[in-house]
Amino acid sequence: MATPSNIEIAQAARMRPIDEVAAGLGIPDDALVPYGRYKAKISLPFLARLGHRPRGRLVLVTAVSPTPAGEGKTTTTVGLGDALTRLGERAMICLREPALGPVFGMKGGAAGGGYAQVVPMEDINLHFTGDFAAIGVATNLLAAMIDNHIHHGNALGIDVRRVTWRRVLDVNDRALRDTVTGLGGPGNGYPRESGFDIVVASEVMAIFCLATSLADLKQRLGRIVVARTRERRPVTAADLEAHGAMAAILRDALAPNLVQTLENTPALVHGGPFANIAHGCNSVLATDAALHLAEYVVTEAGFGADLGAEKFVDIVGRASGLHADAAVIVATVRALKYHGGVALADLPVEDVAALERGMANLERHIRTVRDVYGLPCVVAINRRADDTDAEVSALLAAVGRSGVAAVEARHFAEGGAGAEDLAREVIRLCGDGPASAPVYTYDDDATLWEKMRAIATRVYGAADITASTAVRAQLRRLQDEGYGRYPVCVAKTQYSFSTDPRLRGAPTGHVVDIREVRLAAGAEFVVMVCGEIMTMPGLPERPAAASIDVTDDGRISGLF
Structure with missing residues (x-):
């Protein structure tokens, strides 16, 4: 019998009505803004009243350097949250929202995988509650107001050669990376070079995920530097009187989105900056709320521990006071063989020697998380069906020599039951005492x-x-x-x-x-x-969009 696809598993899920999920967290009906039966936003006034509650433990999920073979951070985050729930702990997970660019491009979906997913999977991957659309509109409104200000006399003295603000789109479109705007004569403005970024690379997305309240959001939006004058004086969104309208557009989006896993563990899915361009973590508002609602909160930082985890520690931690109690470093046999020099097509073939060569990547991530960030950590071996016992044994032994624990996890195939050993180790690492003081990569007063x-x-x-x-x-x-x-x-x-x-x-x-x-x-x-980094990615030769479809009765397929 063929293994069901991710979307087939998700569509067979037995979801609880979202008001029941909320009630289990102590969230009253009047604090919910439902988007159908299975997803809702939690109102900002309710979040503002949570400060008196004690905070739970925060677990940060990171990984080895990404490979085309995949590592499974989101899947592990979900599986660990479900495992903690199975062990009787009050757990929540916090994830970023999938961006449509990768969903239609390389990924085809980003809500977890196998039996460790957040649902409703199709909704989360496609539009969800409209947060990214609001971020795009706010960004593009500011761009329009810059050009409009210059067109009507340029009272602020903006140097048109030094306008840095770019428009955004939530689709990978390489043709829009570099553009010329204002063509067609004086009525269409003035010609200048510009371009588009993907929504998740925008500063508004970063602000959205770092803001702690609507007031903080508006203040941050006002501080955006969009251009400079000929005298090099910065020109801000507040100078253009754009930040109020931008905050109004984002008002409803700022409330975190409540959904659930396949096993009905509550999940907040909110915001989504890329970690190779921005800071790569879900919203501060969602994580802080979860910490006041649950005993254990599992969150994910994008890409490897050199990117998302570093930015969680050095940017998010500094800005918000959020600090992890423990970290999980996700590794796979396939990824380490790839780092050991094996070609992608040859990864299914057993190769212990290559795995041991690739261990250098994992070992550096372990040292970084433990020694630079000061976080107790465990390695989660995201077990795949084609991993051999010899390879897994070699990986366990190699991690053991690094001085941290390694735990096999089978959540993809078994759900939360497959991650219970990982959950027990996480509980041990978090301990019962107060959290240790945060450790940063550099001092605040460094240049x-x-x-x-x-x-x-x-x-x-x-x-x-x-x-x-x-x-x-x-x-x-x-x-x-x-x-x-x-x-x-x-x-x-x-x-x-x-x-x-x-x-x-x-x-x-x-x-x-x-x-x-x-x-x-x-x-x-x-x-x-x-180096060479794109803030507007392109589509691959055969984008994932080519496999996504919808039946006449509205059933979506092809998300994987």
């Missing part, structure tokens, strides 16, 4: 250059960092303007510790070149663009 160097040398294993004369001058200017107090958000390839995606394993001695610097004053971080 932007020093912060970037600390990440490159301490986390990426690099020998040093470099930058052109122009980039160095820009960094000095940002430092002088007072932005040096901000944390650094590195935009680089997710596939390697270096800026070259072809360098697998754990390269050392490389030099990280800062190609471009972008100020995100509303999000309160400075983006360091390193």
Whole structure:
């Protein structure tokens, strides 16, 4: 009998009405804004009243450096949440919302997999509650108001060569990366070079996920620097009087979305910045709410521990006071063989030697999480059906030599029951005492250059960092303007510790070149663009959209 697909499993789920899920958390009906029977938003006024409740334990799920073979962080996050529930703990999970670009491009779905999924899977993957549409509209409204201000006289003295704000779209469209706007004569504005980013790469998305309230959201939106004058003075969204309308557009979206897993564990799915471009974590509002509603909260940071986990620690932790009590590092036999030099097509063939070579990647992530971020951690071996006993035994032994525990997890095939051993180890790591003090990769008072160097040398294993004369001058200017107090958000390839995606394993001695610097004053971080990184991805030769369909009676297929 063929194994059911992800969407077939999800469509067979026995979901509880969302008001019952909410009631189990102590959320009253008047705090819910239902979107059908199985999803709802939790009102912001209710969230504001949660502060008196004690906080639960926060578990951060991260992984080895991503490979085409897949690692399964989202699946592990869901499976661990279900396992904690099975063990009698009051658990919740917090995830990012899937972006339509990857859903229609490479992934075809991003709500977990197998028997560890959040549901309703189709809704979550396709539009959901409209949050990303609101973020796109808010971003594009600001772009329109910039061009309109210049068209009607430019009272702020904006230098049209120094407009940095770009429009966004939630579809991968390489043709829109670089554009010229304002063609067609004076009535259509003024011609200038611009372009589009994907919604999840926008500063509004980053602000949305870092905001702690509607008031904080509006203040952050007002601080967005969209351009500079000829005198290099920053021009903000507040200068254009755009931030109020932007906040109005985002008002309803800011409320976190409540759904459930296949096993009815409550889940908040909210926000979705990419971790190779932005900070890669779900919203602060959702995570903070979950910590006041549950004893254990499992959240995921995007890509490997060098990207999403670093940004959770150094950006999200600093901005919000959220700090993990323990971390789970997801690894697979296939991923480690890939890092050991095996071609994608050959990964099903047993190769213990290649796995042991690829262990260098996992070992560096372990050292980073444990020694740089100061988090107790466990390695979750996301077991696949084609993993051999010899390979798994070698992986368990290698992790043991690193001084941390490794646990086999079979949640993809078995749901929460397959992750109970992992859940027990997580409970042990979290302990009963107070959480330890947060540890950061760099000090607050370090310069932007020093912060970037600390990440490159301490986390990426690099020998040093470099930058052109122009980039160095820009960094000095940002430092002088007072932005040096901000944390650094590195935009680089997710596939390697270096800026070259072809360098697998754990390269050392490389030099990280800062190609471009972008100020995100509303999000309160400075983006360091390193290597070739796209803020508007393209579609593959055969995009996942080609497999997605809907029947005459409305049943969706092809999400996988």
